Amino acid sequence: MAAARLLYLLNAKAACSTKTLAGAGSSVCFRRNVCSSPSRLQSCMSAWVIDQYGTNEVLRYTEEATIPSVSSASEVLIKVHAAGLNPLDLSMRGGYGAKLLKLRRDPLSVMNSDSEFPLILGRDVSGVVVECGSAVSHFAPGDEVWAAVPPWKQGSLADFVTLTEFEVSHKPKSLSHIEAASIPYVANTALSALVNAGGLCRDSSSNKRVLITGGSGGVGTFSIQLLKAWGAHVTVTCSQNAEGLVRGLGADEVVDYTAGDPAKQLDVMEKFDVILDNVGGETEQWAMGLLKPWSGAKYITLVTPLLFNTDSMGLLDGTVQTGLALQKKAIQSISSRGVFYRWGFYAPDGPALDEVRNLVDAGKILPVVEAHFQFSHVPQGFQKLEQGHARGKTVVRVADDDDDRQAEELVQDVHTETADSEQEVHETAKQN
């Protein structure tokens, strides 16, 4: 099904017409607190935005954020029920990656220098589709969906978010929105790293030994479960007080990095086919020696200097220097030990989430929600992230039950209004 969907999307024409449920001129306002003033129709929603980069003080709640519109045939507008927070949100709040992300948003640099503001953070969404572009065939209004919002797009700490059909997937039926919002970003990252960079897949993992460093965080807790579902043997590094958690998720062997040099503890074990490094820093210096030599084994780190370098050196120098550094390490690793050195990156991928949904609904992957916050407490959610020592994920409840009912009524209202306006058009045409 995922392949068919991908094929469809590759062939889909990027026509700009939309099958819009909320017709132009509709008097519906999508605000959390229902909007009554005709002068503020259609365009306002609640969101946490930043207007400049900085610490937690820059987070600002507003009910005047612009509702995103379905601007291409392949887009869907999603009513956000829950949003997941990731370390990237913290970094982006401080301006990390600003130069490269800005280039992605505005490749021709036609916008002014602060064009990204007001910027909405939040990388995971679980919610309900309320509007579809004309070429969207996989989703319909009312569908419950989940997705990871690419960092170059407006995030999910808002009432609504738009994504392309390719980035979205139907949400697992067995999860609440809060639980579902804990998975997409780490799932897309882990799958991209393990499959594209690590060469692993469902059918090729059963005889593989995999080491996950930083196994107790968002990416780690997901990756342990995915790899166990694929039949791999999984070793994890984490703090002593996270051992119960990672063992409960299926880790076969656990190394407490706070109890002594993890390199020494791991060195006495059988060597690994793949290492997924969620910690970075000095780890790569000792981790390469833990891979099976001359066997095509792979070290993949998620902690890469690309965005830091483009921020500090500029886009051209930063990209060139980063590329050269990667090439040097890759050549050194392959020539000295016969192992591959790679970087892993998040990549938006709805069909990959379809596969994850099946594993979740089969009970093979559980959500690991460490904390969740009400929408009014988003700054506290960021403070939680800042403390570090994550044990799974932090999630924000964006819609409450009343909002859910309002959203359902909204879809119905919009249907009725669209039907009414179609009838009006018919009658006017007849009269003419």
Ligand SMILES: NC(=O)c1ccc[n+]([C@@H]2O[C@H](COP(=O)([O-])OP(=O)(O)OC[C@H]3O[C@@H](n4cnc5c(N)ncnc54)[C@H](OP(=O)(O)O)[C@@H]3O)[C@@H](O)[C@H]2O)c1
């Ligand atoms: N390249 C990409 O596209 C991409 C995408 C997603 C994430 N990332 C990066 O990947 C990393 C992991 O992401 P995440 O979402 O899983 O982060 P996270 O949720 O913050 O988890 C990090 C985990 O690592 C543990 N940890 C810290 N130092 C450790 C050490 N020396 N050895 C073992 N465990 C250690 C932490 O717990 P304790 O401190 O209590 O041990 C925490 O549980 C982050 O640096 C993130 O920025 C990159």
